[in-house]
Amino acid sequence: MKLAVACGLVLSSLLAVSSTAEQFDFFYFVQQWPGSFCDTWRGCCFPDTGKPAADFGIHGLWPNYAQCHGGDDDASFFSIVGRRGKCWPEYCEREDGNALSPWEIRDLVASLGRNWPTLSCRSGDSFEFWSYEWKKHGTCSNLRPHDYFARALALKAAHNLTAILAAAGIVPSDTETYSLSSVSDAIAAATGATANLQCNRDKDGQTQLYQVFQCVDREAKKLIDCPLHMRSRCSGDRVKLPLF
Numbered sequence: 001m002k003l004a005v006a007c008g009l010v011l012s013s014l015l016a017v018s019s020t021a022e023q024f025d026f027f028y029f030v031q032q033w034p035g036s037f038c039d040t041w042r043g044c045c046f047p048d049t050g051k052p053a054a055d056f057g058i059h060g061l062w063p064n065y066a067q068c069h070g071g072d073d074d075a076s077f078f079s080i081v082g083r084r085g086k087c088w089p090e091y092c093e094r095e096d097g098n099a100l101s102p103w104e105i106r107d108l109v110a111s112l113g114r115n116w117p118t119l120s121c122r123s124g125d126s127f128e129f130w131s132y133e134w135k136k137h138g139t140c141s142n143l144r145p146h147d148y149f150a151r152a153l154a155l156k157a158a159h160n161l162t163a164i165l166a167a168a169g170i171v172p173s174d175t176e177t178y179s180l181s182s183v184s185d186a187i188a189a190a191t192g193a194t195a196n197l198q199c200n201r202d203k204d205g206q207t208q209l210y211q212v213f214q215c216v217d218r219e220a221k222k223l224i225d226c227p228l229h230m231r232s233r234c235s236g237d238r239v240k241l242p243l244f
């Protein structure tokens with residue numbers, strides 16, 4: 001009962017400010033290795049602009065809560081089927097509308113094309129990818145579209161993951177495997193912040209490094225240590241970084 005009242009108070013205070021600013025705690029800045037995206041059983045398609053460089057590409061910049069709310073997290077401790085609650089805001093309503101306008105990001109399009117290319121087979125138009133990411137996540141970022149995309153590009157440029165890994169001897173290969181700790185240590189040492197790693201499997205079931213989740217402050221400017229552990233799907237200790 002006391003808890004319910006306390007939750008009610010917290011909720012109403014959240015609602016009171018939610019009309020002006022979206023509440024979240026940090027961003028996940030997610031980059032994907034194209035080789036790992038493409039060589040699963042599902043495959044990939046190159047964008048209309050041609051094959052992207054063999055470089056990490058941006059997947060998204062996602063506002064996230066430090067703690068999931070609204071679910072029965074305690075209950076799920078006892079029962080397997082507890083609701084997980086809401087762990088991030090998405091599809092937020094904005095006074096300036098929710099659709100991304102190509103005009104607003106026109107000066108960023110060339111750079112976005114190189115750094116945030118789609119590999120989806122549904123559409124080769126990367127603008128559709130950016131637009132989807134904007135609607136689902138960007139609308140909750142408290143940033144204007146131009147700042148949202150510009151900051152993601154700035155983060156990627158400031159911490160070139162492909163170069164960071166290469167400097168640690170972690171280079172794309174179809175035969176070599178690397179220890180997960182060597183990957184996370186290289187990123188932490190070069191960026192000053194711990195990241196989360198996510199793996200997937202290639203067609204032969206081999207574990208490969210798929211995405212790097214870096215954590216960023218609410219301004220989308222500064223890296224922070226990731227406050228949460230996530231399910232990494234990195235079974236075993238070693239991963240491939242396949243050629244692309």
Ligand SMILES: *[C@@H]1O[C@H](CO)[C@@H](O)[C@H](O)[C@H]1NC(C)=O
Nearest residue numbers: 055115157160161162163166
């Ligand atoms: C990142 O570094 C790699 C390897 O040094 C390089 O090929 C690539 O062009 C760099 N990416 C950007 C966006 O500068």
